[in-house]
Amino acid sequence: ILNHNVAKDLLLVGTLLDCCSSNYDVLFIQEPLWGVIRSVPSTTDKSRDDVIGSLIHPRWIHMVRPPDFHAPGHCPRVMAYVLKRLEHMRPSMRRDIVDYHNMLLLSLFEKGGKSYNLLNVYSDDRRTAINYLDEHSIDFPNLCYMGGDFNPIEWDPEVSALGGAAAKLEEFAASVGLEYTPPSNPGPTFYPHNPELRSSVLDLMF
Structure with a gap:
């Protein structure tokens, strides 16, 4: 699994899709x-029609929750690409469990019924996704992976008692059978353009 905040950079998404199929099966x-994303010939007008959405790729299965047009600003903040060699595992976006523009629950199924549940999360500067997890934890099945951009959160694994949003996130992870996984190269995951601002850890994996 590769987890990446692309900051609305379509070229970066295309590069990841082209380069990652040899090493990763899931791209969050x-x-x-x-x-x-492109214009196509129109069947009803001399002008071309705009295609609105997100990038698709022939080697990847594309999954995204469509925006709620009745709620402006609720365009999807997360999406998933699953390599087509996993088609036999029937990859499914589980909107029956979580139907929220800031997270995506992906399930993969083996023969015999065993499932693998993976959660992709984006939490904005109001910590809405973390609060959602805290309020709806009872609705989630056990997970084998959760990762994403949990900005802004004060996460320090050296502190024995985390507070605030970090504590909520840790409690949710425990409730679905997960625990924090430290990176092999510890350190900040976000470096602000303004050198006067402090670097921080935004990207977490459980």
């Missing part, structure tokens, strides 16, 4: 571009 994206 945060902050994808949702807008005009």
Whole structure:
């Protein structure tokens, strides 16, 4: 699994899809571009029609929750690409469990009924996704992976008692059978353009 905040960079998404199929089976994206991706000939007008959505690729199965047009600003903040060699595992976006623009629950199924549940999360500066997890934890099945951009959160694994949003996230992870997985190269995952601002850890994996 590769987890990446692409900051609405369509070119970066295309590069990841082209380059990652040899090493990764699942690509979890945060902050994808949702807008005009190309124009196509129109069947009703001399002008061309705009295709609105996100990038698709012939080697990947594309999964994204469509925006709620009755709620402006609720374009999808997460999406998933599953390599087509996993088609036999019937990859499914589980909107029956979580139907929320800031997270995507992906299930893969083996013969015999065993499932693998993977959660992609984007939490905005109001911590809405973390609060959603805290309020709806009873609705989630056990997970084998959760990762994403949990900005802004004060996460320090050296602290024995985490507070605030970090504590909520840790409690949710425990409730679905997960625990924090430290990276092989510890350190900040976000470096602000303004050198006066402090680098921080936004990207977490459980």
